[in-house]
Amino acid sequence: MNRLLPFIGFMLLVGLFGFGIWWNTRHDPNAIPTPLLNKPAPAFNLPKLYEPAQTVGKADLLGKPYLLNVFASWCIECGVEHPVLTAEGPSLGVTLVGYNYKDAPADAKNWLARHGNPYDLLIADEPGQTAIDFGVYGAPESFLIDAKGVIRYKHIGPLTQGVVAKELKPAIAAMLKEAP
Amino acid sequence: MTPELGQLALILALLLALAQSILPLLGAWRGNRALMAVARPAAVGQAVFVAMAFGILAWAFLRFDFSVQYVADNSNLALPWYYRIAAVWGAHEGSLLLWIFILNVWTVALAAFSQKLPEVFASRVIAVMGLIAVGFLAFIIFTSNPFGRLLPMPGDGADLNPVLQDPGMTFHPPMLYMGYVGFSVAFAFSIAALLGGELEQAWVRWARPWTNIAWAFLTCGIVAGSWWAYAELGWGGWWFWDPVENASFMPWLVGAALIHAQAVTEKRGSLRAWTILLSIFAFSLSLLGTFLVRSGVLTSVHAFASDPRRGIFILAFLTIVVGGSLLLYALRAPQVLGGKPFKVLSRETVLLIGNLMFAVAAAMVLLGTLFPLIGDALNLGRISVGPPYFGFLFPLLMLPVVLLLPFGPFLRWGKGEAPAIGQVLLRAGVAAAACAIAAAFLVDGQLKAIAGVAAAAWVIAGVLLYALKRWRELPRGRRYPAEMAGMLLAHLGVGVFVAGVLLSESLSVTRDVRMAPGESQHIGSYEFRFDGVHRANGPNWKADQGVVTVIRDGRELTVMHPQKRTYLRGQVQTESAVDAGVTRDLYVALGEPMDAGNVEGAWALRLYYKPFVRWIWAGGLLMMLGGLVCATDKRFRLKRGAETETGAVAGLQVQENRA
Secondary structure: OHHHHHHHHHHHHHHHHHHHHHHHHHOOOOOOOOOOOOOEOOOOEEEEOOOOOOEEEHHHHOOOOEEEEEEOOOOHHHHHHHHHHHHHHHHOOOEEEEEEEOOOHHHHHHHHHHHOOOOOEEEEEOOOHHHHHHOOOOOOEEEEEOOOOEEEEEEEOOOOHHHHHHHHHHHHHHHHHHOO | OHHHHHHHHHHHHHHHHHHHHHHHHHHHHHOOHHHHOOHHHHHHHHHHHHHHHHHHHHHHHHOOOOOEHHHHHHOOOOOOHHHHHHHOOOOHHHHHHHHHHHHHHHHHHHHHHOOOOOHHHHHHHHHHHHHHHHHHHHHHHHHOOOOOEOOOOOOOOOOOOHHHOOHHHHHHHHHHHHHHHHHHHHHHHHHHHHHHOOOOOHHHHHHHHHHHHHHHHHHHHHHHHHHHHHHHOOOOOOOOOOHHHHHHHHHHHHHHHHHHHHHHHHHHOOOHHHHHHHHHHHHHHHHHHHHHHHHOOOOOOOOOOOOHHHHHHHHHHHHHHHHHHHHHHHHHOOOOOOOOOOOOOOHHHHHHHHHHHHHHHHHHHHHHHHHHHHHHHOOOOOOOOOHHHHHHHHHHHHHHHHHHOOHHHHOOOOOOOHHHHHHHHHHHHHHHHHHHHHHHHHHOOOHHHHHHHHHHHHHHHHHHHHHHHHHHHOOOOOOOOHHHHHHHHHHHHHHHHHHHHHHHHHHOEEEEEEEOOOOEEEEOOEEEEEEEEEEEEOOOEEEEEEEEEEEEOOEEEEEEOOEEEEEOOOOEEEEOEEEOOOOEEEEEEEEEEOOOOOOOOOEEEEEEEEEOOHHHHHHHHHHHHHHHHHHOOHHHOOOOOHHHHHHHHHHHHHHHHHO
8 A cells, every 4th residue: 555655646646737737728827817907997197199298197088998008119019919900999899099108209100100000099108107007017918998997808918819809809898788 | 851851750760669668568578589679779760760850950940941830930040050059949849859869869878788787677678768758759749740831931030039048058958858868767777677576686786877877967957057047037046946947956856865775775775665766756757847847737937838738648648657657666666675674873874864855855846836736726826835935945854964964974884883973973063163163253143154154064074074084994996986986076066055055145245226337336345337338239139238347456357248138039138247256256237227218328237246156056066077977986887797796796785884
């Protein structure tokens, strides 16, 4: 019996690993819990990218749901995400707010001129201070914020067709059903 | 066309591996010499095809064949040739190929040096190596093909992970794998012994040099990895208890235990079952390390792509290999407590305590590493344990090892004499106390540093006392046979390592500072003057390169150039500047400019003064050297058949008892 102990111990480990693999197929191992989820978005007041003299605050955007999309011209993945946003943006049914993150305004404008501008509104956070309040992890990142200013969904990394179809659109649908 | 040949070579290698494993096992079981004779040629054939596949992949990298997905993902036109070679094992598929290639290197070496072993035994050993190769070849062919094509072929590739573009990282994986895979030899010996129901312990002596060499390579790999983390990650740390580091450390701990257990079993016949169990564990933990890194069950800084199919495959393989061998152990392990009896005060007791400590430490590391997974399983949420857990428990477990280390060699097999022990205790104790008192004045009451000096003095004094004793009592030529010299070197390494760890941990000074060009910071007697940042270009990166002049006693000591590199594909990587020294390292890492656009302005810098940090790696290298020297001992060379060897063992034991 004693000699079987190592075997039994190992089989317990195998069970644990099998569970780990199963768990990983159900959960994104890289998912970072967002403490802000279903909480009011942090207050902000940022200049518009094209008219830096005007600022946009959280209060200005209340009343209509919007997708806050963090992007930057220096960010490679944003280039991957951009065509998806351009294609899917109009059909989402929410305002598309571009959040230009730690970027020189000239670079951002060049980038948008080259790739096209899918955004309804563009705000710039060149020092990246407000992004800290949002818990921005890196660009690209997207926040779905409802009419009351509550964060309903968050995605880290580029929005792909798959993410839009499987996560973002259902989240928008659920949000609109709740508060039309 | 050539990449397809690589894939074909892998498939042929798999077929040969099947022949290498199944036929000799059948032959050994049936007593069929013809089937047993398949083992060696099949092993060599397999190695030829694997080497071919490896060469073809390296060639694809060298001539920028971006039609191969793996090449396109991990290199580009600007990557220098040496990093293109290193890129072969820079990601999942290629590192598996390297694993298999190294397994074949070991198998061929084994086939070449096992000519004088009994045929049945040797063919079983080679067959077990073949079984392992079958698993890995099937894994690479079915889930991780490195030769997959990319259509259309891109004009340029992505990049090798810039973290890996460092000399230390080029050598780290091959060395580590040499160690991991090397434990497969001790494993194969144990399995062959279990299969054959070997009553004699001769096989343990045949296995010993292999274990020592594998352990030495693993030590070297871990040292290289630790050095790389220190130089490259910019935190000035040398060990992070990261899951992947732990994965390499567990087999190391068990390997250290195995080396000592094998010595006991070989010389005294005791601890037989324990030695077999440890050989199984050492290799199982190597496989487990591969599983943890490759399956994505645990996430860490070594974030590799995770694919559940791969995870399931390795888990199944792990279950068959480890589960099967542990079951075999349960059925066939030596039933009687063999070996010569020993008293409480004996070399065996000390070695056994050390062994238990190593095994418990490995279990502790395993538990800590798997904690996040256990947390998920028991629904405790996302939790993990880090340096506080390991940093507290590990030294606690190693304390008895360090304390007992000087006594081991002085104690005799079977029984020891109390007076001799008292003498060691007194002398080494006095040396440790004297060094501690001297250190107390120098380091200003830093308890950890004093403990480090005392522990190192204790260990080193113990080693030197024993070396002196042999010098006095034995005739020339008999004093330091390779096995003895290796042991002394490795134990010396332990002392040097302990001193390095405790001194650098307690006396290091870290400064996070904002510095404008021309400003200075003082750490101790060193003045760091920041002379601004300029641009520097490499083959595939651009960097902001800081200039930091170090001044001591009004004299310019050195100029350091920490960099913040941006690679072609936008990845940012810090390159710290290190001024190395025997008693201290100076270490500078460049942070961010305080004012984003203004490179000429002030920067955030991290300055470190790290005393004796180099001793950590020096200690590791001494241990490695010890392992290698030990393996060269004449006793391990196979000269004649097994019978005369057994006679030689008896003779040597007499000699050992006198020693």
